[in-house]
Amino acid sequence: MALHLYWNNEQERIPVTDEMIDQLRSLLALAGKQEGVEDGEVALTLTDDEGIHRLNKEYRGIDRPTDVLSFPQHEPGEDEPDINYDDLEEVEDLDGAEEGEDSGEAFEDEEPLGDIVISLERAQAQSEEYGHSLEREIGFLFVHGFLHLIGYDHETEEDEREMIAKQEAVLQEAGLTR
Known part of the structure; x- marks a missing residue:
């Protein structure tokens, strides 16, 4: 068993x-x-x-684009969802995207942690604003989203410092420095 990434590209401005x-x-x-x-x-x-703005408004009630959204499969401390994976149909790929990874076979073996949505348009603007690479910004947003999926948040200054430290440790290990 391992961690698996399934992905879908719904934009055309930035090559994936x-x-x-x-x-x-x-x-x-x-x-x-x-x-x-x-x-x-x-x-x-x-x-x-545009895509992330729509989701931000629909799911968070915030009428503006953002850089990353995370949708955990279940909330921390909540019991595991009672899903009979044998009843799920095999999925060729997510949302009809030809990009994805594998077929739906992993649904039988792996627990879905949740969904991350990143605006590549916003990531590009922020990478220019912060003076680092687009790859680093996308990586930062992705790790940030992953930490949300597994229960981290940044509601307090202490929580925010902890998340940032964890993100930076992963990015440093990957060689994605500023």
Whole structure:
């Protein structure tokens, strides 16, 4: 068993390369190792500001685009959902995307951790604003989203410092420095 990344590209402005996806898979493995999460699946959607704006408004009631959204499969401390995976149909790929990984076979073996949505348009603007690479910004947002999926939050200054330290440790290990 391992951590698996399933992905879907719903934008056309920024090319999604094999190298980008490989980097995200590597970050998922590093973050999982750091947090003791050895198996599960993460669904990633790469979108633009319009797509993430729509989701931010619908699910959070905030009428503006954001950089990353996370949708955990279940809330921390909540009992595992009672899902009979044998009843699920095999899925060729997520949302009809030809990009995804594998077929739906992993649904039988892996616990879905949740979904991460990243606006590549917002990530590009932020990478320019912060003066670092687009790869680093996407990596930062992805690890941030993953930490939310496994129960971290940044409601207090202390929680935010902890999340940032965890994100930076993973990015440093991956060589994604500022």
